[in-house]
Amino acid sequence: MYNIVSAIFLAENIKKIEIKAPRIAKKRKAGQFVMIRVSENGERIPLTIADSDPEKGTVTIIVQGMGKSTIELNGKEAGETIHDIVGPLGTPSHIEKFGTAVSIGGGVGTAIAYPTAVALKKAGNYVITINGARTKDLVILENEMKAVSDEAYITTDDGSYGFHGFVTQKLQELIDSGRTIDYVLAIGPIPMMRAVAEVTRPYGIPTVVSLNPVMVDGTGMCGGCRVTVENEIRFACVDGPEFDAHKVDFKNLSDRNRMYLGEERQSSETASHKCRIGHQQ
Amino acid sequence: MDPKPMTTKERLAIPRQAMPAQDPKERIHNFREVNLGYTPELAQQEAMRCIQCKDPVCIKGCPVNIKIDRFIKLVAEGNFLGAAKKIKEDNVLPAICGRVCPQEDQCEKVCVLTKKYTPVAIGNLERFVADYEREQGKIELPDVKPASGKKVAVIGSGPAGLSCANDLARLGHSVTVFEALHELGGVLMYGIPEFRLPKDIVKTEIEGMKKLGVKFVTNTVVGRSVTIDELMGEEHFDAIFIGVGAGLPWFMGIPGENLLGVYSANEFLTRVNLMKAYDFPRSDTPVFDCRGKNVAVFGGGNTAMDAVRTAKRLGAEHAYIVYRRSEAEMPARAEEIHNAKEEGIEFLLLMNPVEFTGNEEQWLTGVKCIRMELGEPDESGRRKPVPVKGSEFLLPVDMAVISIGNGSNPLIRQTTPDIEVSKRDTIVVDINTMATSKEAVYAGGDIVTGGATVILAMGAGRTAARAIHEKLTGTAPNFNEW
Ligand SMILES: Cc1cc2nc3c(=O)[nH]c(=O)nc-3n(C[C@H](O)[C@H](O)[C@H](O)COP(=O)(O)OP(=O)(O)OC[C@H]3O[C@@H](n4cnc5c(N)ncnc54)[C@H](O)[C@@H]3O)c2cc1C
Ligand SMILES: Cc1cc2nc3c(=O)[nH]c(=O)nc-3n(C[C@H](O)[C@H](O)[C@H](O)COP(=O)(O)OP(=O)(O)OC[C@H]3O[C@@H](n4cnc5c(N)ncnc54)[C@H](O)[C@@H]3O)c2cc1C
Ligand code: SF4
Ligand code: SF4
Ligand code: FES
Numbered sequence: 001m002y003n004i005v006s007a008i009f010l011a012e013n014i015k016k017i018e019i020k021a022p023r024i025a026k027k028r029k030a031g032q033f034v035m036i037r038v039s040e041n042g043e044r045i046p047l048t049i050a051d052s053d054p055e056k057g058t059v060t061i062i063v064q065g066m067g068k069s070t071i072e073l074n075g076k077e078a079g080e081t082i083h084d085i086v087g088p089l090g091t092p093s094h095i096e097k098f099g100t101a102v103s104i105g106g107g108v109g110t111a112i113a114y115p116t117a118v119a120l121k122k123a124g125n126y127v128i129t130i131n132g133a134r135t136k137d138l139v140i141l142e143n144e145m146k147a148v149s150d151e152a153y154i155t156t157d158d159g160s161y162g163f164h165g166f167v168t169q170k171l172q173e174l175i176d177s178g179r180t181i182d183y184v185l186a187i188g189p190i191p192m193m194r195a196v197a198e199v200t201r202p203y204g205i206p207t208v209v210s211l212n213p214v215m216v217d218g219t220g221m222c223g224g225c226r227v228t229v230e231n232e233i234r235f236a237c238v239d240g241p242e243f244d245a246h247k248v249d250f251k252n253l254s255d256r257n258r259m260y261l262g263e264e265r266q267s268s269e270t271a272s273h274k275c276r277i278g279h280q281q
Numbered sequence: 282m283d284p285k286p287m288t289t290k291e292r293l294a295i296p297r298q299a300m301p302a303q304d305p306k307e308r309i310h311n312f313r314e315v316n317l318g319y320t321p322e323l324a325q326q327e328a329m330r331c332i333q334c335k336d337p338v339c340i341k342g343c344p345v346n347i348k349i350d351r352f353i354k355l356v357a358e359g360n361f362l363g364a365a366k367k368i369k370e371d372n373v374l375p376a377i378c379g380r381v382c383p384q385e386d387q388c389e390k391v392c393v394l395t396k397k398y399t400p401v402a403i404g405n406l407e408r409f410v411a412d413y414e415r416e417q418g419k420i421e422l423p424d425v426k427p428a429s430g431k432k433v434a435v436i437g438s439g440p441a442g443l444s445c446a447n448d449l450a451r452l453g454h455s456v457t458v459f460e461a462l463h464e465l466g467g468v469l470m471y472g473i474p475e476f477r478l479p480k481d482i483v484k485t486e487i488e489g490m491k492k493l494g495v496k497f498v499t500n501t502v503v504g505r506s507v508t509i510d511e512l513m514g515e516e517h518f519d520a521i522f523i524g525v526g527a528g529l530p531w532f533m534g535i536p537g538e539n540l541l542g543v544y545s546a547n548e549f550l551t552r553v554n555l556m557k558a559y560d561f562p563r564s565d566t567p568v569f570d571c572r573g574k575n576v577a578v579f580g581g582g583n584t585a586m587d588a589v590r591t592a593k594r595l596g597a598e599h600a601y602i603v604y605r606r607s608e609a610e611m612p613a614r615a616e617e618i619h620n621a622k623e624e625g626i627e628f629l630l631l632m633n634p635v636e637f638t639g640n641e642e643q644w645l646t647g648v649k650c651i652r653m654e655l656g657e658p659d660e661s662g663r664r665k666p667v668p669v670k671g672s673e674f675l676l677p678v679d680m681a682v683i684s685i686g687n688g689s690n691p692l693i694r695q696t697t698p699d700i701e702v703s704k705r706d707t708i709v710v711d712i713n714t715m716a717t718s719k720e721a722v723y724a725g726g727d728i729v730t731g732g733a734t735v736i737l738a739m740g741a742g743r744t745a746a747r748a749i750h751e752k753l754t755g756t757a758p759n760f761n762e763w
Pocket of ligand 3: 342343349379384736
């Protein structure tokens with residue numbers, strides 16, 4: 001059992017949770033994740049380490065309620081516990097002084113991009129961040145992102161805040177303005193990452209994406225997280241989750257992520273059914 | 282009770298006692314253990330068959346040299362607890378080995394009765410004795426030597442790690458086992474299914490070790506959560522044993538392997554065993570819904586048998602084993618092949634997949650196979666299968682499980698480059714001590730041999746424990762005193 005030190009909603013359905021896990025807090029590097037099992041019969045789900053405090057011995061995750069496990073996790077409050085947490089997993093982000101680095105986050109992907117943006121800044125890069133959300137209320141980590149950016153942009157699909165449009169349009173604008181961009185990191189929904197890869201491909205800008213296949217163990221034992229990169233099988237949990245965006249087979253990734261669609265629905269329905277029964281009592 | 286004085290002739294006249302088992306028609310609908318175990322009467326009857334050879338060759342067939350003749354004599358005398366004690370001098374996990382050892386290739390293969398009669402059912406007797414002791418609640422905590430003040434870290438809680446930890450704890454060392462997963466036991470928990478090895482047995486063994494003082498730390502991936510150098514430095518461990526197994530599934534590299542519905546055996550079995558997917562949606566982890574579907578498992582080892590029988594139990598209409606050699610070459614335990622056949626598993630032998638086919642939505646629909654014939658023997662001495670030209674055909678399947686073996690996980694090797702590894706990425710050790718190229722670091726089990734057996738892993742754990750004890754104290758332990 002691991003204690004939850006704090007838990008606050010950043011936006012509707014998106015919660016920031018700080019968990020006591022001293023070993024992980026001490027070791028983790030940008031780009032790494034943990035596997036969490038919320039309860040006894042829970043799934044093992046991967047979540048990026050957004051931040052850590054080695055002194056306090058805590059790690060912070062930012063979770064978007066998507067289905068059974070993440071909604072259950074988002075229901076937890078400070079003082080409660082989670083069953084298991086293991087990490088830090090995955091290969092840390094490759095950080096160096098590239099020059100001008102653009103970090104793009106879509107939706108909860110912003111939380112995943114945040115620690116890497118911090119590391120890029122520390123390494124002496126000129127950091128530009130572009131954070132996209134569907135609408136104003138879903139923008140997260142605005143102040144944190146601003147604090148690590150030399151330039152920070154927000155885009156919303158509906159124009160309710162910041163730039164009206166997609167993150168890719170903003171990126172294209174920056175490229176068109178003739179500035180040199182040496183490195184792009186894009187994390188978010190698969191269609192977004194694929195679109196960013198297509199924007200930067202013609203210019204040969206090194207672009208990295210963080211992939212989110214379905215995982216089970218997170219240690220390289222099951223092969224369930226396999227992704228196709230340059231026509232080769234790679235295990236995202238040990239070889240990744242970050243890969244060269246121009247070499248990733250996004251189609252295969254999005255196909256494979258549909259594998260348990262039916263079951264996920266069933267699992268959520270069973271869970272919400274249980275909740276309703278609970279309310280009636 | 283004295284054994285009836287019996288002549289050898291009388292003993293030889295007793296037929297080998299069959300193991301009572303669940304009816305195949307029934308057991309394919311549940312995950313309960315297939316074999317039900319001997320009754321005391323059956324066990325004694327079977328033990329009577331042992332002619333108590335002057336030179337008990339069976340012992341040499343057992344990788345950990347259990348004193349087989351002596352424990353069987355105790356069974357024949359009805360002294361089951363004494364027999365359990367005798368076995369445990371050499372093997373800490375008899376309830377497990379009795380169930381999963383490939384006896385027909387080890388102890389029972391060399392039993393003198395094998396040539397002319399049928400061998401003594403050594404595995405069944407071992408299992409009976411261990412079960413008897415556990416079920417009577419008579420597992421005695423063994424003696425523990427006075428504290429040595431030395432700290433040893435064991436990495437991985439599979440059979441290699443467990444046996445090493447157990448011996449070291451008894452020798453008085455402070456032992457901490459670090460396990461990557463949330464559950465202890467390694468392949469015994471996440472790989473081998475309940476119907477072959479009830480998880481309660483593994484749990485009981487581990488509880489016993491906790492009582493001996495072994496500390497278990499789950500959710501810790503050595504190489505990620507902490508490195509070997511950190512364990513030896515900041516955390517002051519005096520020696521390390523690496524028993525991380527062979528857990529990196531191989532794929533076949535044929536087209537369509539990433540279609541939806543294609544699993545590695547590790548993933549399929551982990552979902553079902555460790556994550557309890559058979560109980561979905563009461564447990565949260567799903568697995569392919571096999572009900573009424575056709576499932577093909579590629580491979581001929583124990584893992585393949587476990588996967589295909591699991592699929593059958595999850596409701597598969599047709600569950601196939603597709604194997605590129607013939608049955609004689611199958612590495613699986615003979616008993617499991619027999620049980621699988623009884624359960625209606627269909628064996629497609631001398632057949633190799635060349636391509637998976639899928640529908641527009643990328644779900645698996647079939648597998649194109651080619652027939653094989655056996656040619657000249659290869660390096661392993663088994664006749665090498667060669668494809669028969671033009672014999673391709675399409676087998677319609679909805680789910681496929683690839684079970685062609687495992688390589689070794691890269692995490693330790695990447696973070697501890699001063700441990701020498703072979704070309705196959707297994708850890709190189711001195712087989713007499715299990716010492717690696719790194720000072721005070723030992724390794725054993727599948728990470729050294731590649732995928733092998735439970736008993737070999739346990740034997741390696743003990744060899745390492747012996748060497749570690751010698752290194753830490755300067756004296757060799759005497760396990761025979763136990
Ligand atoms: C390396 C990595 C880092 C991640 N970091 C974060 C993060 O920081 N914050 C965040 O909110 N989400 C993150 N995710 C996604 C998160 O793991 C999934 O949203 C979560 O597993 C969904 O589980 P569920 O039961 O709530 O939803 P479900 O209803 O089960 O599934 C919803 C979606 O999540 C995917 N999914 C389901 N189970 C898994 C699984 N075991 N592994 C991976 N994906 C799965 C499904 O494909 C589906 O698209 C990350 C994923 C990966 C691989
Ligand atoms: C499905 C299946 C069926 C089998 N059936 C039989 C059978 O019938 N008879 C038989 O004799 N053998 C059988 N085997 C083989 C046998 O199980 C193995 O040879 C044996 O388990 C090897 O033991 P081990 O201790 O070396 O490794 P494992 O049992 O693999 O245990 C290794 C442990 O280390 C953990 N680990 C890995 N990396 C790390 C890390 N970096 N940090 C911390 N922990 C880590 C793993 O999570 C695991 O718990 C079977 C194997 C499988 C997969
Ligand atoms: S441990 Fe295995 S090989 Fe040894 S006697 Fe028992 S069943 Fe036979
Ligand atoms: S070889 Fe067979 S008959 Fe002889 S002692 Fe061993 S088990 Fe008994
Ligand atoms: S999640 Fe199992 S190998 Fe990556």
